[in-house]
Amino acid sequence: MPKRPRVGILALLQESNTFLSGRTTRRHFEEDLLLRGEAIRQQMAASQHEVAGFFAGLAQADIEAVPLFVARAYPHGVIEAASFDFLLESLLRELEAAGPLDGILAAPHGATVAEQAPDADGHWLRRVREKIGPDLPLIATLDPHANLSPEMVAATTALIAYNTNPHLDQRQTGEKAAALMARVLRENLRLTQAAAFPPMAINIQRQRTDLPPLSHLYTAATALCARPGVISHSLLLGFPYADVAEMGSAALVVTEDNIALAQQCAQQIAREMWQMRREFEPVFPSIDTALDAIQTTDERILLLDMGDNVGGGSPADGTHVLHALAQRRLGPAWICLYDPAAVHAAEAAGVGATLNLRLGGQTDALHGAPFEAEVRVEHLCDGRFRESEARHGGFSEFDQGRTAIVRTAPDLTLTLTSRRVPPFSLQQVRVGGLNPHSFRILVAKGVIAPLAAYGPLCDRIIHLNTPGVTCADMRQLPHQQRRRPMFPFEKDAAWPDVEPQLQA
Numbered sequence: 001m002p003k004r005p006r007v008g009i010l011a012l013l014q015e016s017n018t019f020l021s022g023r024t025t026r027r028h029f030e031e032d033l034l035l036r037g038e039a040i041r042q043q044m045a046a047s048q049h050e051v052a053g054f055f056a057g058l059a060q061a062d063i064e065a066v067p068l069f070v071a072r073a074y075p076h077g078v079i080e081a082a083s084f085d086f087l088l089e090s091l092l093r094e095l096e097a098a099g100p101l102d103g104i105l106a107a108p109h110g111a112t113v114a115e116q117a118p119d120a121d122g123h124w125l126r127r128v129r130e131k132i133g134p135d136l137p138l139i140a141t142l143d144p145h146a147n148l149s150p151e152m153v154a155a156t157t158a159l160i161a162y163n164t165n166p167h168l169d170q171r172q173t174g175e176k177a178a179a180l181m182a183r184v185l186r187e188n189l190r191l192t193q194a195a196a197f198p199p200m201a202i203n204i205q206r207q208r209t210d211l212p213p214l215s216h217l218y219t220a221a222t223a224l225c226a227r228p229g230v231i232s233h234s235l236l237l238g239f240p241y242a243d244v245a246e247m248g249s250a251a252l253v254v255t256e257d258n259i260a261l262a263q264q265c266a267q268q269i270a271r272e273m274w275q276m277r278r279e280f281e282p283v284f285p286s287i288d289t290a291l292d293a294i295q296t297t298d299e300r301i302l303l304l305d306m307g308d309n310v311g312g313g314s315p316a317d318g319t320h321v322l323h324a325l326a327q328r329r330l331g332p333a334w335i336c337l338y339d340p341a342a343v344h345a346a347e348a349a350g351v352g353a354t355l356n357l358r359l360g361g362q363t364d365a366l367h368g369a370p371f372e373a374e375v376r377v378e379h380l381c382d383g384r385f386r387e388s389e390a391r392h393g394g395f396s397e398f399d400q401g402r403t404a405i406v407r408t409a410p411d412l413t414l415t416l417t418s419r420r421v422p423p424f425s426l427q428q429v430r431v432g433g434l435n436p437h438s439f440r441i442l443v444a445k446g447v448i449a450p451l452a453a454y455g456p457l458c459d460r461i462i463h464l465n466t467p468g469v470t471c472a473d474m475r476q477l478p479h480q481q482r483r484r485p486m487f488p489f490e491k492d493a494a495w496p497d498v499e500p501q502l503q504a
């Protein structure tokens with residue numbers, strides 16, 4: 001009887017915003033996920049994450065899963081050099097100690113930046129490739145926010161991105177990667193892949209995959225790739241908050257032993273994307289324009305604070321929207337702010353107390369002045385909550401640290417947290433027994449990611465063009481490293497006929 005193949009599992013995930021002065025450190029990974037060995041299976045196998053899909057897909061194919069190393073941190077600044085060294089050394093040590101393996105399933109994010117490695121994903125995948133040799137299959141998943149690099153393509157046997165934003169198919173993407181690994185190991189399937197890099201970036205506000213124009217691009221790409229020999233195709237939308245050479249949108253196609261076909265399909269998808277580039281220009285109102293429009297409506301409104309997009313790494317303590325809501329008395333409204341000092345003051349005062357607080361606006365001068373108000377402390381708790389549904393990011397356990405819920409006139413409810421947690425789960429509103437249906441306005445600090453959780457609750461969704469480190473107009477970001485010319489930064493950018501990057 002042939003022996004059961006053994007496939008190692010590795011993950012190192014973080015979306016790094018290079019425009020933030022703060023650095024991501026080892027502590028940020030410890031606060032989210034820093035796991036090795038069987039602890040990975042215990043903590044992740046039941047989740048909606050792609051690593052859970054690896055376990056499920058390998059079990060389905062009767063392949064032994066060998067969990068080795070997982071590190072994940074919430075989006076924040078560039079990873080500090082010593083912390084990245086630590087992560088990479090730990091990952092490689094686990095890989096070395098694993099014994100003989102028949103393949104590797106890896107989960108990079110694709111938009112990770114370290115101080116010493118701007119293309120951090122390409123860097124660690126290459127180090128893994130060097131360790132395992134040129135022939136062992138290394139199949140990796142990618143977040144579609146990846147800024148794809150030729151190095152990532154060169155280091156891997158195949159790359160497969162999730163197809164949805166908000167990301168609801170992470171687990172399925174992991175299962176797909178595992179099923180592909182099974183075919184490589186059992187059927188000796190030989191894979192080839194190629195990527196194409198049009199000189200453009202799709203605006204973050206237009207990166208919703210279930211609506212035009214992006215849904216049209218996905219449909220067109222599927223049609224272009226409905227050809228014998230194409231194994232998978234991926235659209236990489238890109239992450240504009242990383243000032244790196246590979247920032248931008250891309251297409252990637254995996255074929256069965258046919259590099260020319262992979263190259264041709266990737267190029268065709270990229271051409272389609274390029275032709276649609278002007279459709280990806282964003283539409284978003286200022287705070288005042290948006291609030292004028294909802295002054296008299298009975299609808300439940302979701303306001304998306306794009307300049308303080310926590311899932312894009314921002315401070316989570318922006319107050320621009322809070323000030324505007326308080327002035328206009330548009331409540332009942334709910335907003336979540338990261339403010340450990342305010343939580344501390346509320347805890348010192350106790351439930352039922354009334355006190356004056358300066359809320360938010362502590363991190364920098366970009367995200368609004370602190371909001372000064374007399375508040376009543378309604379609830380205090382540890383801020384932990386669980387999400388069991390498929391939600392953006394595949395997170396299942398959340399810990400926003402010590403949490404205070406305070407209320408202030410005119411009818412504003414604030415959830416104050418001690419840790420920055422992106423608005424990926426409606427359970428965050430429910431902490432402390434709040435009912436999301438009791439609010440007329442909910443504010444989520446994000447762009448597309450919060451829609452999976454908040455969209456079904458709200459009658460209208462408004463993307464606000466708020467200032468901040470994740471301002472949605474990426475042309476305002478001071479990129480130094482990006483390719484030039486590039487659309488939409490250079491409106492008249494051309495794309496001369498160039499050969500796509502190849503990988504046999």
Ligand SMILES: [Zn+2]
Binds near residue numbers: 144145
């Ligand atoms: Zn993403």
